[in-house]
Amino acid sequence: MTGRNLRLRRLRRTGHAPSGRKRGAQPKVVALGGGMGLSASLAALRRITGDLTAVVTVADDGGSSGRLREELGVLPPGDLRKALAALCGDDDWGQTWARVIQHRFQSKGDLHEHAVGNLLIVALWEQLGDHVQALDLVGRLLGAHGRVLPMSAVPLELQALVRGHDPARPDAMGTVRGQATVALTPGEVQSVHLVPHDPPAVPETVSAVLDADWVVLGPGSWFSSVIPHLLVPELLEALTATKARKVLSLNLAPQPGETAGFSPQRHLEVLGRHAPKLALDVVLADEAAVPDRESLSDAAKRLGAAVELAPVARPDGVSKHDPELLAAAYDRIFRMHGRIGPWR
Secondary structure, eight states: OOHHHHHHHHHHHHOSOTTOOOOOSSOEEEEEEOHHHHHHHHHHHTTTOSEEEEEEOOOOOSHHHHHHHHHHOOOOOHHHHHHHHHTSOSSHHHHHHHHHHHOBOOOSSTTTTOBHHHHHHHHHHHHHSOHHHHHHHHHHHHTOSSEEEESBSSOOEEEEEEETSSTTSTTOEEEEESHHHHHTOSSEEEEEEEESSSOOBOHHHHHHHHTOSEEEEOSSOIIIIIGGGGGSHHHHHHHHHOOSEEEEEOOSSOOTTTTTTOOHHHHHHHHHHHOTTOOOSEEEEEGGGOSOHHHHHHHHHHTTOEEEEEOOBOTTSOSSBOHHHHHHHHHHHHHHTOOOSTTO
8 A cells, every 4th residue: 555545545534624614504615716707706615614624726826826836846826825815805894805815916127916915825935844734824814714725735837738829830739837837838738747747735635524414616727726636545435535526617708729629518528538547426516607517527427426516606697606696506506416424
């Protein structure tokens, strides 16, 4: 038995997250993703449970995060910051701190476009020497309604195999490196992988997944924020071993660049190719974003899942999730598709 399997078995046996929180009359939910997609999911989930953990990808290499990563050799803090902001409450304290950590300096010097929250997170990492402890401390400062964890403790590089990246050679395959580049690449992304190929998962992240009632994956940039979680071996093992039910939340529309032209069912097909052993329970999609319900249902069945259609988009026509509508959809799924813990 490998050292990784031994650690996974030990975490499964202990059966609790290191935060020491006890199960109450609400579901214990773990949400995986990155960027604005994860933020949308967290803004909804914090409305229906107080036992919420966000697991965030750490492959960002653009903007303020990329500069801090290159200069200091740290994890990219940007997606972690966005998740913390999404977990802030709707009261004055929460909204004030959400604005503060999202604030970006505007200058002609080195601080230009750095986010306050990125600097705060990195400063605490350097002070405390512990990623998880520092993020927990930031969460307490903000009054965050949940916990934020990185999926791995080492900075990762995302690489994609792309067909037609060079417009002059539309059928040629090429490799694109870096999350920021993959997210906007021309051509069609075929697959992605991480460098290093076998990154360690954060133990608290594995423990949270094993102890969850529900795991939520997506929405978000499919190849650069959603699928990377399935490429961390220990995290994928935990996702396949957990007794938690798993819901995949689809995007409202294809993303220009990495998923341009993708149908909802195509999203499921590429996810299945990257993690063929992963079974899902529910696929959530906005009812107005599914032109072919039968094809989506067939693709979901191949992953072991049922499809739930619900109005989750903002009613003003902007292609963004409405937190109240998304919260209502999650709440209905959690109630109708079974409860596995003492919160029932």
